[in-house]
Amino acid sequence: MAVLKILVPLIVGLCAYYFYKSETFSPEKVRGKRVLVTGSSTGIGEQIAYEFARMGANIVVTARRENVLEKVVQKCLELGASSAGYVGADMSNLTSAQKVIEETKNKLGGLDYLVLNHVGGVSGLEKFRGNMEIVKSSITVNFLSYVQLTSSALHMLQESEGSIIVISSMAGRIGSPFITAYSAAKFALEGFFSGLRNEMRLRKINLAITVAVLGYIDTEHALQEVSNKMTLEPSSKEECAQKIVQGGVLRHREVIYPYWSQKIVLLLRDWMPDLVDYLVGKSYKVENIP
Ligand SMILES: NC(=O)c1ccc[n+]([C@@H]2O[C@H](COP(=O)([O-])OP(=O)(O)OC[C@H]3O[C@@H](n4cnc5c(N)ncnc54)[C@H](OP(=O)(O)O)[C@@H]3O)[C@@H](O)[C@H]2O)c1
Numbered sequence: 001m002a003v004l005k006i007l008v009p010l011i012v013g014l015c016a017y018y019f020y021k022s023e024t025f026s027p028e029k030v031r032g033k034r035v036l037v038t039g040s041s042t043g044i045g046e047q048i049a050y051e052f053a054r055m056g057a058n059i060v061v062t063a064r065r066e067n068v069l070e071k072v073v074q075k076c077l078e079l080g081a082s083s084a085g086y087v088g089a090d091m092s093n094l095t096s097a098q099k100v101i102e103e104t105k106n107k108l109g110g111l112d113y114l115v116l117n118h119v120g121g122v123s124g125l126e127k128f129r130g131n132m133e134i135v136k137s138s139i140t141v142n143f144l145s146y147v148q149l150t151s152s153a154l155h156m157l158q159e160s161e162g163s164i165i166v167i168s169s170m171a172g173r174i175g176s177p178f179i180t181a182y183s184a185a186k187f188a189l190e191g192f193f194s195g196l197r198n199e200m201r202l203r204k205i206n207l208a209i210t211v212a213v214l215g216y217i218d219t220e221h222a223l224q225e226v227s228n229k230m231t232l233e234p235s236s237k238e239e240c241a242q243k244i245v246q247g248g249v250l251r252h253r254e255v256i257y258p259y260w261s262q263k264i265v266l267l268l269r270d271w272m273p274d275l276v277d278y279l280v281g282k283s284y285k286v287e288n289i290p
């Protein structure tokens with residue numbers, strides 16, 4: 001295993017560097033900060049809102065279902081949020097996306113954290129049959145609305161020297177079968193936001209951009225969609241949200257969760273693409289995919 005002789009020291013080195021570099025996380029940094037979390041009626045977004053609530057932030061949650069958002073707001077307040085409110089909106093409409101930022105500004109007076117998390121416009125794992133409507137709706141909901149929200153909020157974020165936390169996926173790093181339209185939108189996000197991060201640095205604008213690269217997480221929606229079509233074990237959405245918020249608050253460029261299983265695949269990706277495709281392919285139960 002010559003590969004291991006290279007990989008093991010490399011990984012140990014990276015780890016040492018990572019721990020050396022990392023500051024300690026203090027929840028106090030978040031008290032009173034102003035946070036908008038999209039796609040926060042359920043799943044990881046809901047847990048991210050609760051994570052910020054426990055640290056005493058001012059929170060606005062948004063998604064389509066207002067009756068569900070009301071309950072999330074209630075729970076945020078119970079957990080210790082300084083304030084909590086919601087805006088109902090459909091991200092397939094870019095004008096609505098723009099309005100979410102206007103309403104957030106009215107409620108909070110500014111913004112420190114923009115958490116872009118919603119996902120929609122795709123119908124789960126299925127074979128690609130050339131349906132352009134699915135591709136268009138995925139690109140609109142999962143990419144264009146993220147860019148619209150960012151562009152509408154950019155002024156507020158520059159003023160506060162705030163952060164954008166973008167929820168991506170392994171499907172945004174490795175082309176993923178049976179979710180091609182989703183994978184395309186996540187790749188686009190990675191391109192746009194890493195480009196924007198670089199641009200901000202060169203323009204000496206202190207705006208942090210954290211991209212979260214997630215594996216399979218046990219949200220209700222993902223379990224329902226994936227459990228009989230893949231062989232993977234899901235990771236916890238609560239811990240996932242915790243890691244995302246910590247990485248975001250520390251202004252890290254990337255959060256990978258779960259870490260090791262994915263970091264290794266990412267390291268192999270450029271050198272051994274065929275091996276990576278083989279490993280990825282093994283986790284699908286192709287016969288169960290419609
Ligand atoms: N779970 C996983 O295994 C996994 C893996 C990798 C990456 N991720 C990423 O993690 C993030 C969260 O995923 P999740 O599993 O927590 O998703 P989820 O449970 O399906 O939640 C999606 C959220 O987006 C909202 N939403 C859907 N369509 C919308 C639309 N058109 N306009 C506005 N809001 C909309 C939903 O609320 P309404 O229905 O009320 O609108 C809900 O709050 C996504 O970016 C996803 O790509 C998840």
Ligand SMILES: *[C@@H]1O[C@H](CO)[C@@H](O)[C@H](O)[C@H]1NC(C)=O
Pocket residue numbers: 093094095096099
């Ligand atoms: C998009 O949203 C705007 C503002 O919320 C609304 O006026 C418009 O009718 C919506 N467009 C569609 C196609 O639903």
